[in-house]
Amino acid sequence: xxxxxxxxxxxxxxxxxxxxxxxxxxxxxxxxxxxxxxxxxxxxxxxxxxxxxxxxxxxxxxxxxxxxxxxxxxxxxxxxxxxxxxxxxxxxxxxxxxxxxxxxxxxxxxxxxxxxxxxxxx
Numbered sequence: 001x002x003x004x005x006x007x008x009x010x011x012x013x014x015x016x017x018x019x020x021x022x023x024x025x026x027x028x029x030x031x032x033x034x035x036x037x038x039x040x041x042x043x044x045x046x047x048x049x050x051x052x053x054x055x056x057x058x059x060x061x062x063x064x065x066x067x068x069x070x071x072x073x074x075x076x077x078x079x080x081x082x083x084x085x086x087x088x089x090x091x092x093x094x095x096x097x098x099x100x101x102x103x104x105x106x107x108x109x110x111x112x113x114x115x116x117x118x119x120x121x122x
Contacts (some may be wrong), residue, residue, distance in 0.1 A: 059085030
């Protein structure tokens with residue numbers, strides 16, 4: 001069985017192929033990651049990354065102080081907040097992946113819309 005993308009490409013004329021190429025191929029992960037900073041919700045991605053960096057640095061500092069502690073009480077005072085900060089930092093970073101996935105889906109839907117519009121257009 002032939003690849004669906006190949007069949008679609010054969011059905012399109014040169015102008016449509018060029019338009020689809022301008023939309024582009026599947027983006028790399030780094031490009032997709034930076035894509036969360038664009039658009040109407042770009043500020044949300046920036047705020048989340050800023051909070052994640054702040055929490056990660058604070059957690060790393062608390063973890064460093066934990067390992068420098070001489071007694072158990074001091075170790076607990078630095079270790080527990082450090083662990084919590086690092087876990088929250090990880091959760092925030094994990095929350096960004098659905099945004100990347102949503103951007104991928106929207107890009108693919110635009111390709112499909114373009115194909116349908118070209119097929120049923122004048």
